[in-house]
Amino acid sequence: MSATVVTVSLLTRDSNESAIPQSRPEDSLKQISDECTLAASYFDIGDGGRTITLQGKGETSPGLPWSQIECILDATRMPDSIRGRFGNTRAMDGMQTADWDKFSASWNYHPRSGVNLVIAIR
Known part of the structure; x- marks a missing residue:
């Protein structure tokens, strides 16, 4: 006898009509980055998919x-x-940090160089 596994992903739409996952406890940040179609030159996935580093446009x-x-x-x-x-966040504020749900983030910002953001799964 064989078993069939079915995975269902629930999506909603935000005000910009982008697909947003409803529930993703097992998803890695790599999967999220794929869904957001990030430009490869400006982000990096680390720690086995548990950390994402983003460089925003300045x-x-x-x-x-x-x-x-x-x-x-x-x-x-x-x-x-x-x-x-x-x-x-302003340039003079330096590095900022925050935690929510299963995530931890740190970021800084400068108008010329843009935002630098690191999000990690805790």
Whole structure:
């Protein structure tokens, strides 16, 4: 007798109509990055898919557009309270950190070089 395994992924749409996973406890950040179609030059997956490092576009530096960074934030369900801190980070604020659900993040920002963001599964 053989067994059949069926995997179902529930998706919703955000205001930008991008697909956002509803439940993904076993998914790695690599799978999330694939769904967000990130430009390969501006992100790196480490620690066996448990860490993602993102380089956002700045005034004088290439990087990921905001829409792709926002896709990662949506997929990891970063809370609004942390998104507010993330979006209001200034160059003089230095490195910032936050934890939510199963994730830990650190980031900094400069207008010329853009945002540098590391998200890890805790």
